[in-house]
Amino acid sequence: MPGRVARAVNIEDLRRIAKRRLPRAVFDYIDGGADDEITMRDNCRAYDRIMFRPRCAVETPAVDLKTTVLGTTVSVPFLFGPVGSTRMFHPHGEEVAARVAGAAGTVYTLSTLSGTRLEDVRAATPGPAWYQVYLLGGRDIATTMLERARAAGYSALVVTVDTPVAGMRERDLRNGVKELLTRNPLHMFPYVWQFLARPRWLAGFLRDGGLMKFPNVVLADGPMLYADVGTALEQSTVTWRDLRWIRDFWNGPIVVKGVHIGDDARKAIDEGASAVIVSNHGGRQLDGVPATIRALPEVIDAVRGRVDVMLDGGIRRGSDVVKALCMGAKAVLIGRAYAFGLGAGGEAGVRRAVDILRADVIRTMRLLGCPSVSQLDRSYVDVPAEWLVTRGERQPVA
Numbered sequence: 001m002p003g004r005v006a007r008a009v010n011i012e013d014l015r016r017i018a019k020r021r022l023p024r025a026v027f028d029y030i031d032g033g034a035d036d037e038i039t040m041r042d043n044c045r046a047y048d049r050i051m052f053r054p055r056c057a058v059e060t061p062a063v064d065l066k067t068t069v070l071g072t073t074v075s076v077p078f079l080f081g082p083v084g085s086t087r088m089f090h091p092h093g094e095e096v097a098a099r100v101a102g103a104a105g106t107v108y109t110l111s112t113l114s115g116t117r118l119e120d121v122r123a124a125t126p127g128p129a130w131y132q133v134y135l136l137g138g139r140d141i142a143t144t145m146l147e148r149a150r151a152a153g154y155s156a157l158v159v160t161v162d163t164p165v166a167g168m169r170e171r172d173l174r175n176g177v178k179e180l181l182t183r184n185p186l187h188m189f190p191y192v193w194q195f196l197a198r199p200r201w202l203a204g205f206l207r208d209g210g211l212m213k214f215p216n217v218v219l220a221d222g223p224m225l226y227a228d229v230g231t232a233l234e235q236s237t238v239t240w241r242d243l244r245w246i247r248d249f250w251n252g253p254i255v256v257k258g259v260h261i262g263d264d265a266r267k268a269i270d271e272g273a274s275a276v277i278v279s280n281h282g283g284r285q286l287d288g289v290p291a292t293i294r295a296l297p298e299v300i301d302a303v304r305g306r307v308d309v310m311l312d313g314g315i316r317r318g319s320d321v322v323k324a325l326c327m328g329a330k331a332v333l334i335g336r337a338y339a340f341g342l343g344a345g346g347e348a349g350v351r352r353a354v355d356i357l358r359a360d361v362i363r364t365m366r367l368l369g370c371p372s373v374s375q376l377d378r379s380y381v382d383v384p385a386e387w388l389v390t391r392g393e394r395q396p397v398a
Contacts, residue, residue, distance in 0.1 A: 005345035005352050011316045011337045014353055018343030022201060023194045025175035026088050030339045033283035034167035039291065040283025043314030046291035050323045051382040055369030063365045064372040069308055069331050070156055070253045070274055072128050075105025076358055077373050078321055081312050081333030082132035082158060087115030089343040091208035095124040097342055100350040102127030109158055112136060113229065115212035122152040130255065132158040135236040136217045136224060145216055146250060157250050162258030164237040166230050167285040181227040243271040260295050262302030275308035282313055282335055293324060297388050300328040318360020325373060326381045
């Protein structure tokens with residue numbers, strides 16, 4: 001497997017390797033989206049509609065990839081976004097990914113729904129780390145979690161606002177995730193074969209502790225169980241009112257993740273956000289919303305430079321990164337791109353994903369005739385005209 005990972009040419013190669021290595025339920029957790037997966041597919045396909053406008057006969061012997069987010073300089077213009085349950089993809093998955101992110105000189109963002117203690121993950125990375133928060137278990141549980149994150153040295157809080165309920169992920173239902181979580185042998189039996197068919201993965205998973213709990217959400221009776229997440233999400237919807245007490249308690253930079261429209265970007269700024277992430281949760285929540293790259297111009301227009309704007313969703317090539325930067329994103333966050341690498345080959349797979357994207361970005365910028373990420377702007381791309389129509393606030397119906 002290490003040899004296959006080293007020979008991977010692009011992120012899709014890592015995806016195929018991960019599919020061969022992981023049980024179907026685990027792979028589909030990474031690979032799948034909500035309902036008909038329209039938004040998930042469009043996140044990737046929308047980049048095909050953006051065309052480059054290169055400057056030719058320009059020398060670019062070196063390319064500067066550095067950018068600044070929340071006042072922190074990172075070595076590459078892509079950050080590691082929060083991906084839940086990555087310990088399922090590879091033993092100590094969160095620590096492994098955090099270590100690679102730090103070595104690459106970029107930010108690692110840890111999900112609340114991590115199978116690893118937040119203190120251990122923070123210690124694993126030499127770079128900056130952000131903490132993504134759901135208010136699972138209520139305000140008291142959440143404040144204890146935030147105290148731990150602050151004490152551990154997380155420099156920013158990422159508040160996800162697009163998850164009042166979990167999306168309808170049909171692949172999970174077909175793979176028997178609900179039945180597997182009951183731990184009832186009769187219910188589990190029809191679905192166990194997919195794990196037995198991957199003995200190497202299964203051995204590593206069992207050595208790493210088996211079915212995880214969530215050690216960063218500590219309830220009265222101990223860490224939250226995996227089976228309890230759906231109910232807990234429905235009871236922990238984040239509102240703009242919550243953002244106020246979170247801001248006062250955290251007393252540090254807050255990033256609002258899950259913004260689709262200009263109105264919500266403005267609200268986030270009004271409530272003290274230092275940055276926003278244009279995100280549709282990788283197409284895993286409300287199916288039928290636009291691809292994030294389509295939504296980006298409206299949010300950029302609404303923000304008007306007051307805070308950093310980032311984007312996630314659909315990033316599979318360095319050229320996708322460059323297109324998003326040209327359209328105004330300060331940086332992008334990758335999720336599936338590094339998760340496929342983690343599933344394919346652990347630390348070596350994540351490193352390969354980073355190397356692929358970094359090389360892609362450098363090559364794309366040299367071909368564009370642009371020597372620095374800071375110089376990218378919309379003059380380097382042709383964007384469909386309908387994406388650039390400014391949408392004002394909702395008007396009342398006459």
